[in-house]
Amino acid sequence: MISKEQIKYIRSLHRKKFRDINQQFIIEGPKMIAEAIRYAPESLIQIYGTETVDERLPEHALFEEIDNKALGQISTLKHPQKQVAICSYLPNVSTRPDFYIALDTIQDPGNLGTILRLASWFGVEHIIASKETVDCYNPKVVQASMGAIFNVNIEYVELKEAFENTELPIYGSLLEGENIYEKQISKKGILVMGNEGNGISEELLSFITDPVTIPQFGKGESLNVAMAAAVLLSEFSRPR
Amino acid sequence: MISKEQIKYIRSLHRKKFRDINQQFIIEGPKMIAEAIRYAPESLIQIYGTETVDERLPEHALFEEIDNKALGQISTLKHPQKQVAICSYLPNVSTRPDFYIALDTIQDPGNLGTILRLASWFGVEHIIASKETVDCYNPKVVQASMGAIFNVNIEYVELKEAFENTELPIYGSLLEGENIYEKQISKKGILVMGNEGNGISEELLSFITDPVTIPQFGKGESLNVAMAAAVLLSEFSRPR
Numbered sequence: 001m002i003s004k005e006q007i008k009y010i011r012s013l014h015r016k017k018f019r020d021i022n023q024q025f026i027i028e029g030p031k032m033i034a035e036a037i038r039y040a041p042e043s044l045i046q047i048y049g050t051e052t053v054d055e056r057l058p059e060h061a062l063f064e065e066i067d068n069k070a071l072g073q074i075s076t077l078k079h080p081q082k083q084v085a086i087c088s089y090l091p092n093v094s095t096r097p098d099f100y101i102a103l104d105t106i107q108d109p110g111n112l113g114t115i116l117r118l119a120s121w122f123g124v125e126h127i128i129a130s131k132e133t134v135d136c137y138n139p140k141v142v143q144a145s146m147g148a149i150f151n152v153n154i155e156y157v158e159l160k161e162a163f164e165n166t167e168l169p170i171y172g173s174l175l176e177g178e179n180i181y182e183k184q185i186s187k188k189g190i191l192v193m194g195n196e197g198n199g200i201s202e203e204l205l206s207f208i209t210d211p212v213t214i215p216q217f218g219k220g221e222s223l224n225v226a227m228a229a230a231v232l233l234s235e236f237s238r239p240r
Numbered sequence: 241m242i243s244k245e246q247i248k249y250i251r252s253l254h255r256k257k258f259r260d261i262n263q264q265f266i267i268e269g270p271k272m273i274a275e276a277i278r279y280a281p282e283s284l285i286q287i288y289g290t291e292t293v294d295e296r297l298p299e300h301a302l303f304e305e306i307d308n309k310a311l312g313q314i315s316t317l318k319h320p321q322k323q324v325a326i327c328s329y330l331p332n333v334s335t336r337p338d339f340y341i342a343l344d345t346i347q348d349p350g351n352l353g354t355i356l357r358l359a360s361w362f363g364v365e366h367i368i369a370s371k372e373t374v375d376c377y378n379p380k381v382v383q384a385s386m387g388a389i390f391n392v393n394i395e396y397v398e399l400k401e402a403f404e405n406t407e408l409p410i411y412g413s414l415l416e417g418e419n420i421y422e423k424q425i426s427k428k429g430i431l432v433m434g435n436e437g438n439g440i441s442e443e444l445l446s447f448i449t450d451p452v453t454i455p456q457f458g459k460g461e462s463l464n465v466a467m468a469a470a471v472l473l474s475e476f477s478r479p480r
Contacts, residue, residue, distance in 0.1 A: 035461070118467060123458030151459045181478040217477050218363030219391045221275070223470075227358060230463075230470035237457045238421040 002048055002066045002074075010048070010074040010084065016135045023089040025137035026074075029081030030054065035147025036087060043090055043150070048074060049083035076139040089137070093126070093153040098168070098188040099236070100126040102159055104204060105195040106133045106225060113144020114226040115193070120148035122233040127154045128162055128190075159192075163207035166190065170209045172200050173228055177211030180235050185210075191232060193225050242288055242306045242314075250288070250314040250324065256375045263329040265377035266314075269321030270294065275387025276327060283330055283390075288314060289323035316379040329377070333366070333393040338408070338428040339476070340366040342399055344444060345435040346373045346465060353384020354466040355433070360388035362473040367394045368402055368430075399432075403447035406430065410449045412440050413468050417451030420475050425450075431472060433465050 012018035013026050024045070027036060034055055036044045041058040048066045057063060071080045101124055106112050112134050119127060134141060136154045145152075163170060169189040192208065194200035200208070214223060214231050223231070252258035253266050264285070267276060274295055276284045281298040288306045297303060311320045341364055346352050352374050359367060374381060376394045385392075403410060409429040432448065434440035440448070454463060454471050463471070 039459070114467065117460055117463070120458050120460035121456055121463055146461060148460055216361055218360050220357055220361035220388055221386060223357070223361055227354065227470045230467045231474045234471045234474060
């Protein structure tokens, strides 16, 4: 059973304001819950589901069976996926590694989720993001990340400040940059990805030490930011 | 002015059945219309808009001014973008080049649109797709393609038959394939991308002459099909 109060509380977590107040967010479906158990078991607090979870739950995590109607009420999905779980915010990590990504105002939740998933795949453990970037605990971001939210740190900062205080080369994806396939790239640095419509913002451009570009082989007008991230992260990871 | 009958007709084009009967589909917004004018002017039949089009229209194409209410009625978008245009189906091209993509039951319209956009960028002019693949004239595919629908041919075929009748190497993105960064790849071949959930179907696996895989550098569980396409097309395009 789930009380009306609990339903109301979980629904409040659909909104950033209440997530921030309570330092909690939600995840949905067996796959996401499995990823939470695998990578961040301590953050998993309570699961509500029409079916129990296959994996063994961490000791502190509670499971409560609910019916389809209640699931529909607490889910953000059109087609809810068996379970909704409450997680606590993940620890803030501010130690930055030698290679990380900086996101300048990525606004689409699907793009941020996809970039998290790519970062995880290519072994990038840290992302810094401008404060105008979409909230990483937004349910659409969390779902699109396919669990990567649990193994990539994301830190919301003033990018200008971060760039002023680093010795690392700063790679920026720009139209008029150097051909990424020909450029000598190091495995240390910051890869800046700009906003979907406007690219990297004016005030940050002067910090880019290494502008790079993905050459166009055909006719397309542009690649979107997540596709560009896929190609660039592949280039930074592949042996050369 | 737009008549009730015209509104009804355009709304019927939201559905595959009526698109196929009439051999027409719709595109939305100034950007898509500009791409149609640029790459397939002959297919552009009629534009309905709350604002006129900036580019010069092909002579045969008609423009009709409509109000916001009518635009909302004919649009498939939550936030309509000034114009909706009717286009005729693009010519069927069945001459396949030396390098092309084969899609085995891609079901998500956003993924197909993104793959079209990537193909266009990387200069892949031809795609063959299984008959279970989402319709390329689905409005979500068309919009996600950002105009690439006009410069990439897509042909719906029996993949098995196509693979039986080719001498080209057939590259398949598989979990246990050869590391794409290390493999000798030619610029001729067919790159097969499999279904979102199930990968390449059983009956096609035996045709794959060159299984390839994108190695995982981090922790992520998988890359989605569009992201994998981005990385693989980049590898097939880049100088080695």
